[in-house]
Amino acid sequence: MTFELETAANPEGLKRIVIEPVTRVEGHGKVTLLLDDDNRVHQARFHIVEFRGFEKFIQGRPYWEVPVIVQRLCGICPVSHNLGAAKAMDMIVGAKLTPTAEKLRRLMHLGQVLQSHALHFYYLASPDLLFGFDSDVARRNIVGVAAAYPGVARQGVALRKYGQEIIRITSGKRVHGTGAIPGGVNKNLSPQERDVLLKDIDQVIAWSRDAVELIKKIYCGQADFYNGFGYFKSCFMSLVREDGALDLYHGGLRAMDELGQTIFDHVDYSHYWDYVHEEVKPWSYMKFPFIRSKGREEGWYRVGPLARINNCDFIPTPLAEAERKTFKVFGGGSATQATLAYHWARMIEMLHCAEGIRELLHDNDLLGSDLVSRGERALRGVGVIEAPRGTLIHHYHINENELIVRANLIVSTTHNNQAMNEAVRQVALQYLDGQTLTEGLLNYIEVAIRAFDPCLSCATHAVGKMPLEVDLVDAGGNIIDRLNKTSDGRCDA
């Protein structure tokens, strides 16, 4: 691991290279590199520069409002936050979901993961993958892809549109609807709505298969380069179903270490804090979670498509399962650690979503009218879901008046924080160390970050407890003063 590159021993006099903003990711972030006169890398950090504050400002709001408020964390995967919060509120209202409610939520979620994965692969990642990481920057974008590969670009747009239509039909709007409510959902599917979605689903599955083939071809065509790019080993964490299957909506927590050994399995997520701890660092608005039993040095982990495909025993839809097996064979039978394998795993998941949608659309429970259930009230609720980018934890406490008094959100990108920093450092050492920096080389850093499909807007929701470090630097780059605000609000000069 490269913890030694987190903070340079002697930053004075080092050159500072900044990549800001990191492009083709959701939200705003930057990378800073500190290099010496020979361009050797001494420090590499991935910073999140947004500041949100949702955990604070939902305090004092009624619990039934929360699933709708918190989805404003994000415009890309609001459904994840809507569902994560709704699952937490299910606990608070003591609900056991009706089959109709659970299946409608699952449909909404699969539609969302499909559109989000399509957005990432086609709009954000494909310019790197199709043209090369250091190709001409003028065309390394979705417009360039549309010009050179119009069929691919069209599929990306159409896949995203289909997923967005599912979200619109199940939640009322393509972005920021109101589908999931505490204890259930607020609408079912009409036969007409179902038929509209059924009309195109076979085409969506076919396009999703094309997408898997495309990334497989790209990856395997440069297997050594892709396997080695930003390579490092880490633990993985995700939800799995009771029988070990991939399940994006519900399950128990499973984590494996860097050797593929189980750390914990089928953990009831309502006590996630017994297994995961969040560390704060003074140079980032984003926290650094790690698995308690492994400690902060070895317990950081990855979440998201790669973690899920590595962690699950099987995928419960046939086409995606066949692709998972191919992926597994390619990885030598054990967990695949390659950073760029995220892209491949993501497309396998997109295929799974398309298959899962077709299966659900043939289930008449979606047309049912039993939408909401209630049970014994609780003052605490935890909801966990596998969002497109990985495990998403929503945790709330309410008071006797039904108002939120405390909230904790751990979003996918936060889980991946240390891993993204590790990827940045590995790439910096592999490709930038001692080199004359070019735009193309700096894009290698961004390619490593993009593999995770980070959502930086989602990842910076905390307020009030963030430590902060302010350096006063003179013209020669020497630090002449430093002010620290600790996580308890104390300032040390």
Added chain:
Amino acid sequence: MSKTITIDGLTVPFREGQTIMDAALSAGVYIPHLCHNPEFKPHGSCKLCTVNVNGRNVASCTLPAVEGQQVLSDIAELNAERLALTQMLFVEGNHLCPACEKSGNCQLQAVAYYLGMMSPHYNHFYPQREADASHPDVMLDRNRCIYCELCVRASREVDGKNVFGLSGRGIKTILAVNSASGLLGDTDLAVTDKAVQVCPTGAILVKRRGFTVPIGQRVFDHLTIKDLQTGGGHE
């Protein structure tokens, strides 16, 4: 032969004792308003329903109709003032429509849409206002109160309880609750009271009902506020 006034050139009949607003609504003519509700005595405070009568600007909800009045309502000058007043209502409170459960059923929001409000225009005050969730079935969120006093009137005139009242002056006005603790939970308010049903915004809410009506089935998803209040169809 009945008596008549004209509103924007249209001849509108009225009965003795009706206000201009009464006559307009009876005839299907919409004059924007928020504090007025035909079930209650006129209040004349929001000023959205200001019209020009024979050259003078007056609140149409309080001015009795008189034979031969020439009323101007749907004119650019008055609509601009209505828009400004609505924008001021938005910035004086904390009206966060995207997260508000009244969205789609809210008269303030519907009036804003009707008047073509595209932004708040003025700087937000972001006032510190308290929410009161002490009642088991009803929540009072003062962030969204526009001081129309419909709940005050409903509680007194229909429920016979006197639960609500306005306290303070000017920008420091608040909707007060008539109990020793000042909390809603210590009043005799019932969830079935008219005062709970009459709020035009999301200030008084029945608990645990938020967002149960899906988008597409809310009052203003298909109707404008003009349609709703004049019994008209789609525009």
